[in-house]
Amino acid sequence: MAGPRPLIQTPAARLDWSRPSAPVATDFNDIYFSADGGLEETRTVFLGGCGLPDKWAGRPVFTIAELGFGSGLNFLAAWKAWMQTAGPRQRLHYLSIEKFPFDKKQLTQALRAWPELDALSARLLENWPGRVKGIHRLNFGPVTLTLIHDDVSEALNQVDGLKADAWFLDGFNPSENTEMWSAEVMQGVADGCAPGARLATFSVAGAVRSALSGAGFTVRKMPGFGRKRHRLEADFPGEAKALTPPIDKALIVGAGIAGRSLARALSARHISFDMIDAGLHPAASGNPAALVKPRFDLQDRPESRFFLSAYLHALRAYPETAVISRGVRQIPKTKKEAERYKKLAAQAPLGDDQLRWENDSLWIDEALVIDPSKLFDAFEPRRETYETIRRHAEFSHVFIAAGYGIRALAPDLGFRFSRGQLSWAEPVWDRPTAYGGYAVNLDGAALVGATHDRLDDRDPFELRPEDDRKNLSALAEIVGRETSPVDRQSRASVRVTSRDTLPVICDLGQGHWTISGLGSRGFTFAPLLAEALVAKICNELGPLDKRLRLKFSDPNRLSL
Numbered sequence: 001m002a003g004p005r006p007l008i009q010t011p012a013a014r015l016d017w018s019r020p021s022a023p024v025a026t027d028f029n030d031i032y033f034s035a036d037g038g039l040e041e042t043r044t045v046f047l048g049g050c051g052l053p054d055k056w057a058g059r060p061v062f063t064i065a066e067l068g069f070g071s072g073l074n075f076l077a078a079w080k081a082w083m084q085t086a087g088p089r090q091r092l093h094y095l096s097i098e099k100f101p102f103d104k105k106q107l108t109q110a111l112r113a114w115p116e117l118d119a120l121s122a123r124l125l126e127n128w129p130g131r132v133k134g135i136h137r138l139n140f141g142p143v144t145l146t147l148i149h150d151d152v153s154e155a156l157n158q159v160d161g162l163k164a165d166a167w168f169l170d171g172f173n174p175s176e177n178t179e180m181w182s183a184e185v186m187q188g189v190a191d192g193c194a195p196g197a198r199l200a201t202f203s204v205a206g207a208v209r210s211a212l213s214g215a216g217f218t219v220r221k222m223p224g225f226g227r228k229r230h231r232l233e234a235d236f237p238g239e240a241k242a243l244t245p246p247i248d249k250a251l252i253v254g255a256g257i258a259g260r261s262l263a264r265a266l267s268a269r270h271i272s273f274d275m276i277d278a279g280l281h282p283a284a285s286g287n288p289a290a291l292v293k294p295r296f297d298l299q300d301r302p303e304s305r306f307f308l309s310a311y312l313h314a315l316r317a318y319p320e321t322a323v324i325s326r327g328v329r330q331i332p333k334t335k336k337e338a339e340r341y342k343k344l345a346a347q348a349p350l351g352d353d354q355l356r357w358e359n360d361s362l363w364i365d366e367a368l369v370i371d372p373s374k375l376f377d378a379f380e381p382r383r384e385t386y387e388t389i390r391r392h393a394e395f396s397h398v399f400i401a402a403g404y405g406i407r408a409l410a411p412d413l414g415f416r417f418s419r420g421q422l423s424w425a426e427p428v429w430d431r432p433t434a435y436g437g438y439a440v441n442l443d444g445a446a447l448v449g450a451t452h453d454r455l456d457d458r459d460p461f462e463l464r465p466e467d468d469r470k471n472l473s474a475l476a477e478i479v480g481r482e483t484s485p486v487d488r489q490s491r492a493s494v495r496v497t498s499r500d501t502l503p504v505i506c507d508l509g510q511g512h513w514t515i516s517g518l519g520s521r522g523f524t525f526a527p528l529l530a531e532a533l534v535a536k537i538c539n540e541l542g543p544l545d546k547r548l549r550l551k552f553s554d555p556n557r558l559s560l
């Protein structure tokens, strides 16, 4: 069996712009949309073909899935129709699979053709993940876009919890692109259907019709749009059912970044919740600054794709008001590490503009330094313990997002705990810098973190002068000179990790769930993990590769 491949971006879409406003895919000898009336065509073939917007009337959650995101015209047309017709509590999931995503420049150019969609196009462009491989979750208020940047067959294996009410098949012409219309792919489409789903496509090719019939659809030819004689509609058997969230009332235990991310995912679904935090111990979310930067892996594995997707999702999740600064420099500690960083920059899994090797360092240009207090100001949790609230309130779902608190609340799980102390020194660099530890300037001093020690029998939260010395000497080793301490209060908290260092989102039984094992990457992982956990409980389309979500959900992993 071949070993893992390097993680690179998806292949670029090769476009010919010589026709006015209609890009042509040179590899497929086909257009993305018709220059005369592409938007009308989308509305007739795909929206109209699937009976939209009528079919989503009154549905709390409606899911559209598409093969071939291309320029995003179908998505934008659906989004616009949704905003014009859906009620304020309804939500739309839109999944699209694309092997050759446009880069931002190509997308900008293509979308210029539709001034009517300008406002929505601008929001899509602002959030565009470029050609980064994997699954991307983009939230636009009531509309959630999930993009899978991969080949159709691979993508259909990864998709988690898809039960589409409508399918848009928009691969290029089947004669030029057979793999997008194979019987296996059509079976995958059928497997991703909700009962009573409706499918639409421009192609009436015999092979497409028979593959769809073979997968259980009832197919009919309809009058086509413009110069095309026909289009296709197909019905999946069964009766459409309204999907309502099964959570009556949720309790979130812990008001750190995991709890806040859960609150965001629940609020987006109009699910009410209480949040408690007894403030029993200092949590890492209470640090004066938090880094949002990716974990990198050279090889293409579901985990490494998740590290990038979670990072990109987190960048979009935090409001500008909480951002202290953008851009983090990563200094290698050894020659071997330098070689790895160089290789990484050359592989460019995040795009050339986001990772650079320069001045013997890796520069992660969009990585964030966040001020957690600015994020948390808006909502005060109740100062209560889980034990007391249980005595007077009932909840259908309890989310344990308690950091170190998991040790007491779920003592049987095999988590590992390590102490981390932060110290202060005189500033050494202008830019936030990571080197195993990290140094970030705040109000004229550098916050230097963090130690990493297994818990011993002393109080894990006591401040230890020897740990301040450890932090400063690790910094001195990188800078090449001693740095002076600054007289500000150090801080200690406890990281929770699993043996394989991957996070945990699991069912603890009896209506209890947890997000845990975030290690020192809480601010990077929590927004996407919360979205994954809440989507799973609500039987909605998830944002993770299914295989990985199953791994993250398996508590037995912890005791291996």
Ligand code: SAM
Binding pocket: 013, 031, 032, 033, 067, 068, 069, 070, 071, 072, 073, 074, 075, 097, 098, 099, 100, 101, 150, 151, 152, 153, 170, 171, 172, 177, 179, 180
């Ligand atoms: N729906 C798009 C829009 O609104 O602009 C137009 C889609 S275009 C006609 C077909 C798309 O299918 C292209 O973007 C192409 O890159 C994609 N595609 C072709 N082969 C694919 C494959 N094997 N897996 C996934 N996507 C593929």
